[in-house]
Amino acid sequence: MQTSSLWQSGSRAVVGSGEPPREADFVVVGAGLLGAMCAYWLARAGSSVVVVERHAVAWGATGRNSGLVIPTTAEAYDQAVLRLGAPTAMAIRQLAAEGAGLLGQVVEEEHLTAEYRPGVFLQLATGEEDAASCLADIEATRRHGFEAAWLDRDQLQPRIGTRLSDTIPGAMMLPGATVNSVALVDGVAAAAQRHGAIICTGVAVEAIRAIGGGKVSVETSHGNITARIVVAAVNAWLSELFPLLGKVIRPVQGQLIATQPMPAMFDCGMAAQVTAHGEYWQQMPDGTILLGGCRSVGAPVTDATAQVPQPEVHQALQGILPSLFPDLTEIGVQRGWAGAMAFTPDWIPIVDEIDESLWAVGGFSGHGMPFGASIGKLLAAHLTGGSPLANLTHLRLDRPTLPDPEAEQLR
Ligand SMILES: Cc1cc2nc3c(=O)[nH]c(=O)nc-3n(C[C@H](O)[C@H](O)[C@H](O)COP(=O)(O)OP(=O)(O)OC[C@H]3O[C@@H](n4cnc5c(N)ncnc54)[C@H](O)[C@@H]3O)c2cc1C
Structure with missing residues (x-):
């Protein structure tokens, strides 16, 4: 690490x-x-x-970070509406959508490459209860005029270059992009x-x-x-x-691994809730997968200066892809690191x-x-x-x- x-x-x-x-x-x-x-x-x-x-x-x-640009609120949009009220949730969602567009604009106007790849983002549902949560999120998102769609398993599988676990009923699809941050x-x-x-x-x-x-x-x-x-x-x-x-601002440590380059399987940013706070990944053009999450597995780190990876989180991250995609049994890891996020209540x-x-x-x-x-x-x-x-x-x-x-x- x-x-x-x-x-x-x-x-x-x-x-x-x-x-x-x-x-x-x-x-x-x-x-x-x-x-x-x-x-x-x-x-x-x-x-x-x-x-x-x-x-x-x-x-x-x-x-x-993992370079996922997801134009939505940090928590599920229906939950954000409940917590913040519709006008604030819509305003925040609008800020996110504008920001995603602006990133693309600056990349183009300043001739940056930054491995910027606009497309979609997929939040895989990890069971029927999770699927119901995704559907509630999609319903609230569309009610407020933003884009979101549900892909059932048959629609999802062709978009992924490896076999899905039987436990995945589908995915929420949002606009999104990946980038080398x-x-x-x-x-x-x-x-x-x-x-x-x-x-x-x-x-x-x-x-x-x-x-x-x-x-x-x-x-x-x-x-x-x-x-x-x-x-x-x-x-x-x-x-x-x-x-x-x-x-009002609490540092929270996040952690990532980078795999050895693997055959192309994921052509957009993805996430799934395997552990309590969720996991997320992108596959870079050279085949390396950057995968983060599993922070509930380690002891909470709220010291922003630390940025030291935890071995138990590193270990847990290596089990995420095999748990979602049963054919991915061999995952080589080339690097692991941590970073300080900042959460508000x-x-x-x-x-x-x-x-x-x-x-x-x-x-x-x-x-x-x-x-x-x-x-x-x-x-x-x-x-x-x-x-x-x-x-x-x-x-x-x-x-x-x-x-x-x-x-x-x-x-
Ligand atoms: C592991 C991890 C994964 C993440 N994944 C994603 C993701 O996929 N998508 C997403 O949208 N977000 C993600 N995030 C969150 C995202 O990275 C942050 O929200 C965002 O980068 C914050 O940007 P920032 O410019 O505000 O802060 P930072 O990028 O943290 O920059 C703050 C800068 O301030 C400097 N600084 C601090 N104190 C001083 C000082 N006293 N004097 C001078 N300089 C100082 C620091 O050195 C630092 O460079 C992730 C974060 C982490 C840690």
Whole structure:
């Protein structure tokens, strides 16, 4: 098991270096998908923007994920409707759909490859009860005007290049895409640089404070930067900079394996609930399968700095494909790693101005790929042109579904 992902360890163009300047209009802290996207749209609008990243571009969750872009809520959509109410659930779902589209748009406009493959996503049902849950999800999704369909076993089997277990009655099909997340964020960060952004890696932000006069001071390991507006896009590490946010953002460790290359079997992102929190995978163009999940098998890890894989989770991940596809008895594993996700109590992200001109964004609850793209663009448009926050208003800290009574005071 390793401390970095397959994509992070591959050969990459190095994006970013150098000392940060002393002043900027905008400082974005963190160079995951959200930080890179936000900086990209800010720079594209002609603003002076500096990205400050403690390690390297895509060092955090984005660089360690499985690259599934699924334009829906982090929990089943019918459950999100029950928990959040229809208007909020629809707004979040819309943000996810917009984000998935935006990823494709940026890939095309900036000529990135990033192994981006648009298509569908399949959530396999692992029994009749699970099938009923999928059907409820599909019904709520379609009722609100979004795309979803049920494939029964006979329709599903031809889409999969290996025999399905008898226990799988069908699958929910949604639009979706797969991508190499590290290549994507490297490409978006490089595009932001071409549009004028300065990307500083190996520079840690130690404190951020509003200093009056419409200015914010960003204290870094390499000196202070005075900015007009700061966006803290550090996801699982938000509470390091803003301890009160620890009440609403909880780091949760996720874990993946990469198999040895296998014959082509899966041509889209897939998921199935084999263990309590579910499993998910994509097969890359070279045949390698990236598979994550099984986190209920290990002890909960809520320390974002750890990112150390657990042997029992690693072992359990190796049993997932054989349990769903009985002919896959021989699975060779080339790598295993872990990453820090960030969960909120109501499973939707936080986007808010927590002090004058200081924005905090994060808490993607294991589902940040579509949201990173749409939130990055909407926030940049709001900060540069004053365009309305639109659906982002549902993500403020004073929303009613954050149960912590102190949450309202965090804003
Ligand atoms: C194992 C795993 C599998 C996942 N699978 C999927 C999936 O298939 N699909 C999906 O949609 N989502 C998935 N997710 C979730 C998704 O990866 C995240 O929601 C998303 O990448 C968050 O992006 P981000 O830019 O907000 O944060 P991150 O990518 O975590 O980036 C935050 C950055 O901030 C930097 N940073 C932190 N503190 C500081 C500081 N003080 N100073 C400077 N820099 C700092 C970090 O180094 C890091 O690079 C998965 C996550 C994990 C861990």
